[in-house]
Amino acid sequence: MRRRDLLKSTAGFAAAASLGGFGTRALAQEMPTFTPEEGASLRLLRWVPFVAGEEEAWNTNTAAFTEATGVQVQIDQESWEDVRPKAAVAANVGSGPDMVMSWFDDPFQYPDKLVDVTDLCTALGERDGGWYEGVKAYATQGDRFIAVPLCAIGNAICYRDSHMQAAGFNEFPTDTAGFLELCKAMQANGTPAGFPHGKAVGDGNNYAHWLLWSHGGMTVDENGQVAIDSPETRAAIEYAKQLYATFIPGTESWLDINNNRAFLAGEISLTANGVSLYYAAKKDAALAEIAEDLRTTNLPVGPVGESVELHQTSTLNIFQHTQYPNAAKAYVAWMFEPDNFNRWIEGASAYCCQPLKRYESNPVWSSNPIHVPYSKASASLRPNGYAGPLGPASAGVMADYVLVDMFAEAVTGQRSTDDAIANAARRIERYYRS
């Protein structure tokens, strides 16, 4: 990026802030100002929104940006699984969208094709209470920001309160041992739990990573050396086997939607999901009883002693092939204007958890107790491929369902614990070779 394009004057920013809202003027001198290039226009490739409110807020903010700066922004949507290959091709051939709203490790698949956004992100972090460590890790290489952390899509336990109480629990257990007891009691009552052991991209990976990490396991160490073969992994698998024994039959075939369907049909009373499950129940009058009875909480803490989860995370990446890097940065800065960003977080009705600590106080989190666990997603989020570096290897291991398969092989008895670990180790080794 060309430093001389980066105007440190505050005049432009103050003008923008007066259009954007309140409260930022006093801090304005800390924010760098990005003046869009003459005649700039932008194309953003984003994932298809999960909720209409989120899309509306994003588009409203975008329209206001266009009005304030004259920069047209075209927003293209792709289903969330197709964003990754499209963005990779765009980065590779050097044309296509100027910016992409991507998933997980994507910035690390093409780090040298991305515009350095350290100036913008450092200023945002300083102004807005700092980035959460987990989401920050998905966007930084060394001390450089190669992408702007956007949000975490939270995952949390959803359960039927009455069924938990009927099983003899007044409070939801906060540790893995108590959680197992709860699942056993709920199974005995005919109101079992269910977590996917099938090829569920989101829910299956969330569950498998939680199993491994909550017991202190890791796929690779800090240097990218395979570290899956450990007593911690064994403990995680043994725990998973005991949990699996309490599940409703058939979870090894579950894809992402199955646990939602089973929960809403009253077949299971405990699973983990995004907030969408609650809204599906709430919108359907026939499911009022379930919506009323539904509670959410964070996944229990394991022997590792802290809440660690994968969740899903998204970053905004600006490609170097864009002709208008300053316009792109100005756009991002605009979207992160506190008024605008608050509007967006609120519109997303607890699907999207903020990357900056300032937004913990967003009214969406206090508006409904169901939302509360999802507000902690960014705090408990641990980057994929822990404890190794992010990149094509970590992305490949997740996309190839290595951990999901390892647990599924062991819990269904298809392989012994040792064989399942050995198989996973081979596959991880392959991705991290060279």
Place this chain on the structure above:
Amino acid sequence: MTPTEMRAAAPDRPRARPLLRRFVESRNGLGFLFMLPAAVFLICFLTYPLGLGVWLGFTDTTIGRPGVFVGLENYAWLFDDPVFLLAVFNTVLYTTVASVLKFALGLWLALILNERLPFKTFFRAIVLLPWVVPTVLSALAFWWIYDSQFSIISHVLMNWGWIDAPINFLGDPGAARASVIAANVWRGIPFVAISLLAGLQTIPQSLNEAAVLDGATAWQRFTKITLPLLTPIIAVVMTFSVLFTFTDFQLIYVLTRGGPVNATHLMATLSFQRAIPGGQLGEGAAIAVAMIPFLLAAILFSFFGLQRRKWQQGGQD
């Protein structure tokens, strides 16, 4: 004339026609010109992608990063990879069982439809339905039929009191394989049946009549007349059927994505999983290329094994 004399004589000859005109007017030249569009089309859209795929299989290309030549490294890894070997086993099992069933049931259906039936045209149209419905839609319907909690089959059987718990159609490896094969057979039968029906109608009725006069039983007429005369069309139909089945993707992707624990992963779905979401283009291409020998074997078998034989024209093999 020696070459030297020819060169010496050339200037005395009448002026040669322009090269282009000579080329266009010659039989071979014109043929070449007419063939050119098809050749360009084939090279651009078939040979080049296939060649590129084969090349990618020898590299460690990932999405977003051009790879380097690694020789047979991808193949060495794959032949040591239990998931890949399982996918090969699944693919062969899936193709064999589904093709045999599709052939048997398809031929049976064709024979029935070839008889004098009331509403014959109507039935023939109905039979085509599974083939007409987009695969993804019928796969989604099967997804519900096989759901571990809401299966209509389990529901009915439980109501009848035959079973106590829902059948774990897609959760148990054996049941999952049987389920996806059943769905594939359901979808593939119409193609086989209608094609064989067309073949049956080309068999001259006089042959059957002559055989009846000679006292041949229905079974004898089927084995001595119908089947031999149908062999060429069976060869073509089954080649296509095997190819479609071997390269099936949509059904598995919708129903199981290869689960439970890879028990229904086919080579096509594994190739996609590793190449596109996984980003390992080189390895994905190697899996796709590994399908080619199987496909070639299937084609060669049906062409040389089932094609028109001399005895069908009255000669000896």
